[in-house]
Amino acid sequence: MYVLSTLVNQKLNLLKLKVDRFLFIGVLFLSLIVLSLLMVSPEASYYQTTHLQFNSLMTSGETSDQHSLYSFIFCFGMVWVYLGSLLLSTRHLTKNKRKKIQTLMVSFCLGYLCLLSLLIFSNIISDSYFYLGFPRNTAIMLYLIGFSPLFLSFVYVRYFDILIITEASFKNFQKQIKSQNK
Amino acid sequence: MESFRNPIILGFIAAYMLLTILVGIWALRKTKSTQDFFMAGKDLGIIVTGFAVFSSLLSGFGFVGGPALVYKMGMSSVWMFVCVIMGFNLSFFLLAKRLRLFAEIGNPISLPDIVRLRYDNAFTQGLMALAIILGVLGYLATQILAMSIVLQEILNASSLIESISIGYCMFISCSILVFYSITGGIVASVYTDLVQGAIMIFGALLIFFSVINLFEGGFQEISQIIAQDDAGAIGPWGTLGAFGALSWLFIFMMGGAGQPHVITKMMMYKNISDAKYILPTSIVGYFFSALLWLSIGLAMRALVINGMHPELSNADMAASVYLQYYTNPILAGLVFAGLFAAIMSTADGFLNIGTAAIMHDIPDALGVKIKNDLFWARLVTLILTVISALFARYSGDLVAILGAFGWGTFAAAIVPVVVIGFNWKRATPMAANVCIISSLSINFSVKILNIKVPYAIDIGAISLIISMLLFISISILSKKPVINKNVEAAMDL
Numbered sequence: 294m295y296v297l298s299t300l301v302n303q304k305l306n307l308l309k310l311k312v313d314r315f316l317f318i319g320v321l322f323l324s325l326i327v328l329s330l331l332m333v334s335p336e337a338s339y340y341q342t343t344h345l346q347f348n349s350l351m352t353s354g355e356t357s358d359q360h361s362l363y364s365f366i367f368c369f370g371m372v373w374v375y376l377g378s379l380l381l382s383t384r385h386l387t388k389n390k391r392k393k394i395q396t397l398m399v400s401f402c403l404g405y406l407c408l409l410s411l412l413i414f415s416n417i418i419s420d421s422y423f424y425l426g427f428p429r430n431t432a433i434m435l436y437l438i439g440f441s442p443l444f445l446s447f448v449y450v451r452y453f454d455i456l457i458i459t460e461a462s463f464k465n466f467q468k469q470i471k472s473q474n475k
Numbered sequence: 476m477e478s479f480r481n482p483i484i485l486g487f488i489a490a491y492m493l494l495t496i497l498v499g500i501w502a503l504r505k506t507k508s509t510q511d512f513f514m515a516g517k518d519l520g521i522i523v524t525g526f527a528v529f530s531s532l533l534s535g536f537g538f539v540g541g542p543a544l545v546y547k548m549g550m551s552s553v554w555m556f557v558c559v560i561m562g563f564n565l566s567f568f569l570l571a572k573r574l575r576l577f578a579e580i581g582n583p584i585s586l587p588d589i590v591r592l593r594y595d596n597a598f599t600q601g602l603m604a605l606a607i608i609l610g611v612l613g614y615l616a617t618q619i620l621a622m623s624i625v626l627q628e629i630l631n632a633s634s635l636i637e638s639i640s641i642g643y644c645m646f647i648s649c650s651i652l653v654f655y656s657i658t659g660g661i662v663a664s665v666y667t668d669l670v671q672g673a674i675m676i677f678g679a680l681l682i683f684f685s686v687i688n689l690f691e692g693g694f695q696e697i698s699q700i701i702a703q704d705d706a707g708a709i710g711p712w713g714t715l716g717a718f719g720a721l722s723w724l725f726i727f728m729m730g731g732a733g734q735p736h737v738i739t740k741m742m743m744y745k746n747i748s749d750a751k752y753i754l755p756t757s758i759v760g761y762f763f764s765a766l767l768w769l770s771i772g773l774a775m776r777a778l779v780i781n782g783m784h785p786e787l788s789n790a791d792m793a794a795s796v797y798l799q800y801y802t803n804p805i806l807a808g809l810v811f812a813g814l815f816a817a818i819m820s821t822a823d824g825f826l827n828i829g830t831a832a833i834m835h836d837i838p839d840a841l842g843v844k845i846k847n848d849l850f851w852a853r854l855v856t857l858i859l860t861v862i863s864a865l866f867a868r869y870s871g872d873l874v875a876i877l878g879a880f881g882w883g884t885f886a887a888a889i890v891p892v893v894v895i896g897f898n899w900k901r902a903t904p905m906a907a908n909v910c911i912i913s914s915l916s917i918n919f920s921v922k923i924l925n926i927k928v929p930y931a932i933d934i935g936a937i938s939l940i941i942s943m944l945l946f947i948s949i950s951i952l953s954k955k956p957v958i959n960k961n962v963e964a965a966m967d968l
Contacts, residue, residue: 426694
């Protein structure tokens with residue numbers, strides 16, 4: 294039993310990725326995706342075209358729904374890089390606090406990726422269903438994708454003293470700098 | 476009241492200009508040192524900082540360029556502001572505290588100053604200053620072009636002048652801007668941001684309701700008109716398609732933390748705990764003001780498609796045409812005044828950081844001391860304005876496209892070096908230097924050579940990804956850097 298738990302712990306330690314490495318792999322992944330996109334399908338370059346009747350307007354092209362999988366992979370990389378950057382802000386915290394805030398950040402980013410996937414994989418632009426003035430997918434983009442990050446803002450405001458800094462430690466820091474300057 | 480429409484609009488603008496002059500003179504009296512001119516004495520309150528943060532982001536880019544892009548491309552450009560809360564979160568989680576702590580060490584007056592403090596490298600400071608100057612030219616050009624287009628629309632519609640060219644409007648705009656910036660510095664900018672922010676929130680809400688009332692069925696009818704013409708335009712990706720829209724999402728959610736005119740405001744607030752109130756203030760302000768971006772753009776597209784309004788000769792005129800012809804003259808006057816305020820304060824903010832880069836950071840990096848720096852700072856402000864006006868006049872781009880270029884230039888150069896580097900001790904000066912050089916080379920070569928990127932992916936996004944990759948990989952591969960004790964203490968807190 295002891296050997297088993299030691300093995301599991303060792304495995305888990307191996308899986309524990311440092312935040313900077315996590316970010317690095319995310320950026321590398323996103324770079325490879327963009328590179329492959331640029332090299333694979335250049336025929337999709339000219340997506341939008343000028344409106345037949347009005348020169349100042351653009352209309353969507355014929356290739357609109359052909360790249361859902363690529364779009365998802367691109368989003369995945371994008372959210373990964375965002376999460377990696379966000380996690381850098383937790384490095385100074387104690388283990389327990391760090392674990393809690395990192396769990397919240399990871400959960401939020403997964404939720405955000407799900408919302409983006411919902412848009413990517415559902416290509417119906419229906420005239421018949423409108424939510425607060427917009428077709429369903431557009432409403433998801435405006436209301437859900439637009440406002441879901443308020444969750445993280447709430448965390449920032451609510452747990453500022455615990456996760457970010459207290460006024461007392463800032464004053465101490467100011468004092469320390471002032472005393473050095475004297 | 477309709478017969479007095481133009482006098483009312485001009486009256487509001489004249490009243491606003493007078494207010495601007497008064498704020499400039501008041502700020503001139505308040506500005507006693509270089510620290511005051513560039514850093515507002517690190518004494519700003521919650522509301523002033525919160526409004527300054529969101530107003531700097533919107534400006535002529537959001538109020539003139541935003542509706543123009545929605546008019547032209549449908550929902551594509553909405554991704555630029557839909558992700559703004561993500562951008563604010565990243566900025567506040569990673570930078571608000573860190574920048575305020577760094578601002579306590581060695582009294583820095585600019586972002587490159589802090590970059591030098593962090594990396595202990597004069598060359599990095601010089602490169603950061605160069606990136607800021609080049610980004611400022613693109614962004615300042617956006618503001619000048621936006622202001623000139625609005626001014627031209629107002630003056631041409633009035634009976635005072637038969638027809639005025641965009642060149643003359645640029646001259647008038649630059650003259651007002653230079654006076655305002657030279658007198659007030661950053662103090663004038665942040666306090667005008669406060670007035671402008673309040674006007675824009677109020678004005679944008681009223682505009683939003685005016686758009687709802689313009690069509691019987693409100694936004695649903697607008698959506699249906701646009702969808703009948705081109706369903707993709709009112710779909711979530713607009714006409715640009717998924718990749719173009721998603722690349723904007725990436726560059727705007729990551730790049731929000733890399734806009735120097737916004738993040739330098741995070742060094743100016745008084746108490747560190749104010750940051751937790753500044754974040755919601757900025758979000759709320761931005762949300763209401765962005766209603767103008769969405770509602771005017773969609774309304775103008777629907778009006779043109781439906782044959783209710785003739786096609787616009789230039790998409791950038793969408794906001795000013797809507798205000799001129801479809802709103803109450805008092806509301807139009809109020810929003811036009813707010814729009815001028817937005818443009819002026821943001822342009823002032825840009826001139827401020829650009830001037831600091833030329834007058835303070837580059838000489839500092841070269842080890843040169845400039846005497847009478849306040850006088851020279853004001854002269855450089857004038858020169859920067861003229862160069863940006865020429866860029867705006869001859870680039871031939873839309874306001875928002877110029878703005879997106881400025882945004883991308885800043886994001887690619889600043890996000891890795893500042894956002895990541897200020898929170899990661901492993902980051903090295905060499906990585907920072909390579910990252911800034913690569914970001915500038917990619918952005919400017921694509922712009923100058925007019926290279927078309929497949930899938931309409933924004934070049935700023937590609938440039939940001941490459942500069943991040945270079946920054947992290949070079950840092951990991953290089954020797955662990957030695958960090959100044961105070962800087963290390965600030966990074967540990």
